[in-house]
Amino acid sequence: MQCTKCAEKAVYTGQGQNFCKNHFINYFENKVLRTITRFGLFAPDDQVCVATSGGKDSLSVLYMTMKYCREHHIAFFALAIDEGIAGYRDHTLDDLRLFCTQYDIKLEIVSFKDRFGDTLDNIREKGIEKNKKPCTVCGIFRRTLLNREAKRLGATKLATGHNLDDEAQSFLMNTLLGNMSHNASLGPITGLNQNDKFVPRVKPLYFISEKESRLFALLKGFKVEFNECPNIGLSFRATVRDEINAIESKLPGAKNGIVNAFLEILPELKEKYRAEKSRHTFQYCKRCGDACSGEICNACRLEEELCRKETVLRNSKE
Amino acid sequence: MNIFIEKENKRLALAKHAIRVADLLLDLGIKDSTVIVVKNGTVVLEDELLEQEDDIQILSVVSGG
Ligand code: SF4
Ligand SMILES: [Zn+2]
Ligand SMILES: [Zn+2]
Numbered sequence: 001m002q003c004t005k006c007a008e009k010a011v012y013t014g015q016g017q018n019f020c021k022n023h024f025i026n027y028f029e030n031k032v033l034r035t036i037t038r039f040g041l042f043a044p045d046d047q048v049c050v051a052t053s054g055g056k057d058s059l060s061v062l063y064m065t066m067k068y069c070r071e072h073h074i075a076f077f078a079l080a081i082d083e084g085i086a087g088y089r090d091h092t093l094d095d096l097r098l099f100c101t102q103y104d105i106k107l108e109i110v111s112f113k114d115r116f117g118d119t120l121d122n123i124r125e126k127g128i129e130k131n132k133k134p135c136t137v138c139g140i141f142r143r144t145l146l147n148r149e150a151k152r153l154g155a156t157k158l159a160t161g162h163n164l165d166d167e168a169q170s171f172l173m174n175t176l177l178g179n180m181s182h183n184a185s186l187g188p189i190t191g192l193n194q195n196d197k198f199v200p201r202v203k204p205l206y207f208i209s210e211k212e213s214r215l216f217a218l219l220k221g222f223k224v225e226f227n228e229c230p231n232i233g234l235s236f237r238a239t240v241r242d243e244i245n246a247i248e249s250k251l252p253g254a255k256n257g258i259v260n261a262f263l264e265i266l267p268e269l270k271e272k273y274r275a276e277k278s279r280h281t282f283q284y285c286k287r288c289g290d291a292c293s294g295e296i297c298n299a300c301r302l303e304e305e306l307c308r309k310e311t312v313l314r315n316s317k318e
Numbered sequence: 319m320n321i322f323i324e325k326e327n328k329r330l331a332l333a334k335h336a337i338r339v340a341d342l343l344l345d346l347g348i349k350d351s352t353v354i355v356v357k358n359g360t361v362v363l364e365d366e367l368l369e370q371e372d373d374i375q376i377l378s379v380v381s382g383g
Pocket of ligand 2: 003004005006007008019020021022023
């Protein structure tokens with residue numbers, strides 16, 4: 001197959017077009033830059049924190065944010081969370097350190113162990129609540145830490161590597177579970193209400209599929225080892241991901257279709273749930289002061305649960 | 319041909335004269351939207367013909383969690 005734009009051999013085919021290496025890189029970069037401008041993801045006075053892990057999406061989003069920010073003189077840095085998953089996160093963090101040195105990017109790494117007292121592996125070992133999967137704990141702690149640390153470091157935006165596949169999955173997961181209010185917080189800029197405790201999250205890779213992201217990383221020569229978290233198989237997301245990929249194989253463009261359909265209803269969803277939310281006054285966690293919907297936030301509730309478990313374990317040994 | 323499947327960290331030696339990428343993926347039960355196929359160090363598409371002496375890598379595009 002030949003590139004639609006030149007005589008070179010194509011390495012990519014999608015939406016009726018074929019691209020060679022150079023034309024694919026162009027296409028990819030333009031798509032991301034257009035997403036940044038279309039949704040106004042970054043402003044001149046922003047201080048951008050890029051949430052990274054060392055995986056392909058996070059290196060691609062870091063590279064593209066760097067490209068945009070350096071050109072527009074916007075301050076940015078990288079932040080990584082080390083959950084403490086042996087044989088997985090340690091490898092991706094090595095890839096990340098190398099990347100940041102190579103491109104001269106400031107990198108901050110904070111760990112569950114430092115901030116919450118233990119690694120995810122150990123937390124899992126202790127088996128907090130029986131009905132709680134490691135991904136629930138991981139997700140709550142990671143989300144909380146990203147926000148807290150970004151805030152602490154002075155960030156006004158938090159850029160994440162969420163891609164088209166992630167968005168299609170989240171939308172379907174929420175829909176299957178009947179959680180339409182959760183869908184209202186998705187989109188290229190997440191969150192419903194502005195709040196000084198919450199750093200707005202933006203998704204420059206919003207229209208980039210997983211396949212495009214990996215291809216970009218590969219063609220740009222980013223060192224990304226394939227690495228899968230040992231816990232992934234346990235997640236509902238993995239099931240939905242496999243189903244969507246099965247549909248995409250039979251109906252190319254389905255992922256785009258899902259996300260574009262979602263974007264059409266998003267403004268109404270946001271309006272509906274914003275109105276509903278603003279009827280409740282905002283609450284702040286009694287323990288850490290973060291914005292939350294109850295008395296204490298999810299992360300603090302988990303931390304307290306962990307503490308209790310620890311005491312029980314200690315007492316049972318004595 | 320020598321085939322490396324990244325997701326399973328598995329190596330196969332396949333005794334096939336020639337096969338198209340699309341058919342190879344079908345045989346292996348792998349969905350096209352989840353992988354990138356590399357032949358002798360170059361990314362190739364579904365219609366590419368793979369031959370006996372080729373070195374094939376099947377890279378996974380799904381993210382790790
Ligand atoms: S798969 Fe689950 S445990 Fe692993 S990194 Fe993702 S959310 Fe965390
Ligand atoms: Zn070309
Ligand atoms: Zn709290």
